Amino acid sequence: MHAVTADDQLPGSVPAGRPGDGPVAVLANPTAGRGRYRGLLPAVLERLGAAGLPVRLLDAESVARAGAACRAAVAEGATALVTVGGDGTVHLALQAVAGTGVAFGPVPAGTGNDFAAGTGFPADPLDAVEVIAAALAAGRTRPADLARMTGVDGTVRWYGAVLAAGFDALVNERANRMSWPRGPRRYDLAILVELARLRPRRYLLRLDGEPVEVDGVLVAVGNCPSYGGGMRICPTADPADGLLDVVYAGPVGRATLVRIKPRVYQGSHLDHPMVHTRRARTIELVAEDIVGYADGERALPLPVTVTAVPGAVRLLR
Structure with a gap:
């Protein structure tokens, strides 16, 4: 079965589909x-x-x-x-x-x-x-976009909402390595540990081929606006526009990051002068010692290439 690729279709070009008669x-x-x-x-x-x-x-x-x-x-x-x-x-x-x-x-x-x-x-x-x-x-059915991640070894992983590739990914990675405490407290402890270790990391972003070098602490690529149960990290992302939104925060310290994070729930963090957003069809993310988390799940280590694939899923809506 042929997989849809970003080159197969343009946004809005997917014909209306009908489910079949299988189970x-x-x-x-x-x-x-x-x-x-x-x-x-x-x-x-x-x-x-x-x-x-x-x-x-x-x-x-x-x-x-x-x-x-x-x-x-x-x-x-x-x-x-x-x-x-x-x-x-x-x-x-x-x-x-x-x-x-x-x-x-x-x-x-x-x-x-x-x-x-x-x-x-x-x-x-x-x-x-x-x-x-x-x-x-x-x-x-109605078509919606998905994001397709491709690792350096050719591994492909799809996601629907957001790829976290900065502080939040590091927190998830640490929490997954911890055997104590159990439940939400493990995540809280992981946040404290990663805040104590916080340092800007050098990222190379290629946005439709345009290189952007960033010393950042927070990087996310969104097909949909939110992650983490309603945190609007990429508030202008639209899963029907054939594009991805990348949001990144520059070299901020612990105190600034703690002030920015609560604003993510409303999407007002984009007003902060150290937070930037761009839009592209294909985004390459290059950094060392980062494993990306997509839809909250451990995905692929950077570097990865993320491509918006128009109409990659047909939703029952």
Whole structure:
């Protein structure tokens, strides 16, 4: 199956698609949202079944098995793939549906639901299911862009929301290495450790080939506006414009970074003189000792090339 590339289509050129008559595959993360939506799945399956297509629940016992189940469902002719979870579950599913034409619907049931929010789905999970089921019944999909990451070894990874490649990525990386404490406190401790170690890093950004050298502490590339459960790091990013937004903060100190971070929730950090934003179709990120986190998931080490791919996913909206 031919994968859509950035050279295949221009923004707005993707024809309207219709789902087929194969089953609707459902990937549900039982631990999403710290378990607060544990009882949601039967209602989701019932509402999807009302669209008139068979519904098949996929194996989600491990990340590896869930990813394999998504790929198999797409290869075997699924009409659509629906996720019940947060951005991590969406990220896993996008690796299977990107560029295939298989319809996709995210039911926002995680601690972070930034892709669903950025692409216009209701915040309430049952309201989102109704939108997805109505689109299935009507045979309606809408194209949306995805970002395609390519590593130096040719590895490809897709993401829907935001790639973090600065301070936030370092915090995630440290938190993932820590065995204590458990829960959110581990992340809080990782923030304190990385703040203590904060130093500007040299980045080379190539924006559609134009080189930009940055001594920065915060770098993010957005297809959608937010990450981390509503932090509007790339507030002007639009997953339908065929472009990516890159936001970077210059060589600020700890006190300034602590003042800037809360402003990210409203997107007002762009008003700070040390914060800059640019827009490009292809962005190369070069830096040492940084592993990028895409949709909150550990992705690829820098250097990477990130390309906006118009219409790479067809959403059930």
